[in-house]
Amino acid sequence: MDFENLVIIGSGCAGLTAAIYGARANLRPLVIEGDQPGGQLTMTSYVENFPGFSEGINGFELMDNMRNQGEGFGARFLSVIVERINLKTKELFFNNGQNVVAKAIIIATGAAPRMLNIPGEREFFGGKGVSTCATCDGTFYKNKEVVVIGGGDSACEEAQFLTRFCSKVYIIHRRDQFRASKIMADRVLANPKIEVLWNTIPIEICGDKKVTHICLRTENRERELPCSGIFLAIGHIPNTKIFGGQMELDLEGYIMTQGAHTSIPGIFVAGDCCDCHYRQAITAAGMGAAAAISAERYLS
Numbered sequence: 001m002d003f004e005n006l007v008i009i010g011s012g013c014a015g016l017t018a019a020i021y022g023a024r025a026n027l028r029p030l031v032i033e034g035d036q037p038g039g040q041l042t043m044t045s046y047v048e049n050f051p052g053f054s055e056g057i058n059g060f061e062l063m064d065n066m067r068n069q070g071e072g073f074g075a076r077f078l079s080v081i082v083e084r085i086n087l088k089t090k091e092l093f094f095n096n097g098q099n100v101v102a103k104a105i106i107i108a109t110g111a112a113p114r115m116l117n118i119p120g121e122r123e124f125f126g127g128k129g130v131s132t133c134a135t136c137d138g139t140f141y142k143n144k145e146v147v148v149i150g151g152g153d154s155a156c157e158e159a160q161f162l163t164r165f166c167s168k169v170y171i172i173h174r175r176d177q178f179r180a181s182k183i184m185a186d187r188v189l190a191n192p193k194i195e196v197l198w199n200t201i202p203i204e205i206c207g208d209k210k211v212t213h214i215c216l217r218t219e220n221r222e223r224e225l226p227c228s229g230i231f232l233a234i235g236h237i238p239n240t241k242i243f244g245g246q247m248e249l250d251l252e253g254y255i256m257t258q259g260a261h262t263s264i265p266g267i268f269v270a271g272d273c274c275d276c277h278y279r280q281a282i283t284a285a286g287m288g289a290a291a292a293i294s295a296e297r298y299l300s
């Protein structure tokens, strides 16, 4: 068993910012990278609203820069997944058989894409037509008609991005107005390649080896819309399952916080796993900094 000052679980914006601050406080934090090193921003196209990058920056590049910055100050990275954790004793068990005891832990596990849970969704997921990442999979749909589901910023961003490749992009939204910010919604509405189907609910994804169409319900009418790809952009679920029963979570599974503190001494939290309100790269980064400062004060 290894002993550590500070273990940071997660390597998205929150985790890596905590790593930079923790390393600069000379804590030599150990960052557990998890199954998606760099977090959700590595799946996005361009980040236009991170302060300091007036021309925007590629999401992957931004995260790579943050990782290098942390490493430069002495943060260490372990490419494993936490399989089990005891928050009271601060013992972590990884999927490579290794385990570690920490003096303090920062939880920055982020969130995972929400699924519709309709027939056909799992069957056609991953290479067969259903995706949660336009940046990763958009290029497979050159000159094809695709569907984006959702009405938030992600749906608008994904739809905009897909118009680079696809002949037509439908946005299927269950209400009659977007949840997305006005600037994103206006861009979508002005794009001639995008058609929005309002008040429409997906009920089944159909195909043979790959997706051929989606069944939709608008008011009481059902119809089939031919399409080759379906991109889900209906929000996220916090990655907090392994903490269940050990700490306070809200009804949706977000960790309950008091600032960067949790209900357990020495356990701190940052980013999308505890934030259902803002969920921005910059707010996650800010929370990561706050968590590292709190951890440093706790340790000293």
Ligand code: NAP
Pocket: 048, 049, 114, 115, 116, 149, 150, 151, 152, 153, 154, 155, 157, 174, 175, 178, 179, 180, 233, 234, 235, 236, 277, 278, 279, 280
């Ligand atoms: P979101 O804002 O929660 O929007 C999710 C959308 O999916 C909503 O329109 C919701 O409908 C719809 N939805 C949820 N469950 C559904 C279901 N079961 N069936 C059909 N539709 C469903 O999520 P998001 O778009 O991923 O954005 C998350 C956060 O990240 C936001 O704070 C957003 O501002 C931010 N973000 C920012 C940028 C950017 O600034 N560049 C880009 C992406 C995301 P209702 O509207 O009816 O609830």
